[in-house]
Amino acid sequence: xxxxxxxxTFVMFFVVSMVGVLAxxxxxxxxxxxxxxxxxxxxxxxxxxxxxxxxxxxxxNRLRGRLTVHSYDVDGDPIGQCSxxxxxxxxxxxxxxxxxxNCGGAKSVKLIFKERxxxxx
Numbered sequence: 762x763x764x765x766x767x768x769x770t771f772v773m774f775f776v777v778s779m780v781g782v783l784a785x786x787x788x789x790x791x792x793x794x795x796x797x798x799x800x801x802x803x804x805x806x807x808x809x810x811x812x813x814x815x816x817x818x819x820x821x822n823r824l825r826g827r828l829t830v831h832s833y834d835v836d837g838d839p840i841g842q843c844s845x846x847x848x849x850x851x852x853x854x855x856x857x858x859x860x861x862x863n864c865g866g867a868k869s870v871k872l873i874f875k876e877r878x879x880x881x882x
Contacts, residue, residue, distance in 0.1 A: 789828065789872040793820030794849075796828075796857055796872060801864035810864045811843075816857040818849035825849075826876040830859055832867035840867060846877075 787796045799814040812830050829844035841863025849855060864870075 787814075787870060787872055789874045791820075791824070791874045793822075794818055794824060794828075794874055797854075799830075799857075799870065801832075801862065801867060803865065809861050811858055811860050812862050812864055812870075813856070813858045815854055816847055816849065817854040818851060821851045823848075823850055824874070824876070826874055828857065828859075829873045829875070830862060830864075831871040831873065832862065832864045833869045833871070834866055835868045837869070840864075847874075 785798060787799050789795065794816070796814045796816050799812060801810055801812055803810050816828065818824050825848045826846070827844050828847050829842055831839060832841045834840045843859040843862035843864075845857060845859040847855070847857065
């Protein structure tokens with residue numbers, strides 16, 4: 762029993778140290794576009810860090826473009842950025858994940874959405 766308690770405490774510490782919760786909700790530069798439960802997670806298989814969360818479009822507009830996460834250290838200096846494309850209909854949400862982010866030591870983030878213009882043929 763004692764071994765089980767020690768082992769489960771170790772596993773719990775290991776799992777918690779792999780995921781950093783940055784915020785329950787992070788606003789972007791676009792009114793009505795937020796990312797909820799933004800987390801920095803370490804991918805054990807590829808040994809890289811990724812951001813994940815839920816992107817929510819509270820506006821009445823369709824949003825199509827690229828959402829970039831800028832990471833900052835404790836001094837407010839930029840330490841990395843990564844992005845992923847999103848397409849959201851009005852009043853909808855979806856999962857968000859951006860790969861290969863330097864977010865392991867991030868203390869704050871800034872989210873910038875850049876709209877992708879419709880292509881003409």
